[in-house]
Amino acid sequence: GAGVSQTPSNKVTEKGKYVELRCDPISGHTALYWYRQSLGQGPEFLIYFQGTGAADDSGLPNDRFFAVRPEGSVSTLKIQRTERGDSAVYLCASSLAPNTEAFFGQGTRLTVV
C-alpha cells in the first residue's frame, strides 16, 4: 500500500493477556517509530528503529513492552500481561531516513478490560 498500515485497527483484550500489534511501514523506509496516545494527550514516544535495530527504546514504559523489526520492514509491538492502563491508541510511523518527514499510520486502538 501507499501508506503506513497498522493491524488490527481495534483490539479488545482481557487484563493479563498478551497482545501483538503490527506495523507495515512505507516500502523503502528505513526508520520506524512507535508512539502511544492516551485519551486527551499527545502521542508519546516509545521506540525507534533504524533498519533492524532499536536505536532508541527509552520510551518503553517497562519490561512488559517489547518491539521487534527482524527484517528491517514490518515491526511488531508486543505487550505482555496487559493492564487497564495500557489502553490507548498505538501509532506507528516511518520515514525514508532519520531527519526526514515521518508518516503515521491510522493507529491501533487497544482496550484492556
Next chain:
Amino acid sequence: DQQVKQNSPSLSVQEGRISILNCDYTNSMFDYFLWYKKYPAEGPTFLISISSIKDKNEDGRFTVFLNKSAKHLSLHIVPSQPGDSAVYFCAASETGNFGNEKLTFGTGTRLTIIP
C-alpha cells in the same frame, strides 16, 4: 513533566479569518519544531516545520513563527477554511546524531472553523 505545552485545548474561528495556535516548550535543547494535523480515526499528518536557526517558515496558508528567547511558537492559518477543522499537535525534537526521530508532542488544540 510536560516539555511541550499547548494551553488551549480548543479554538473556534470564523471561516476566512486567521487561526492562531500557540505552543510553549521548556527544554532548551529542542532545536526542531513541527506541527501535525489530525482528523478523527486517522494518524497525525505533517503540516509544517521550523528549525531553530529560523524565526519564520511559510507554506501557502500556513506560517510557523518561532521565538526562541520566549520558548514559544505559533501556527498561523490564513484564511481559515472548514477543512482545517482538526486537532493540531505541536512537536519538538533535539537533532542529535540520529536526527529528529524522537518527537515530544503537546496535548493538542482542537480547531473548529465556523462556516
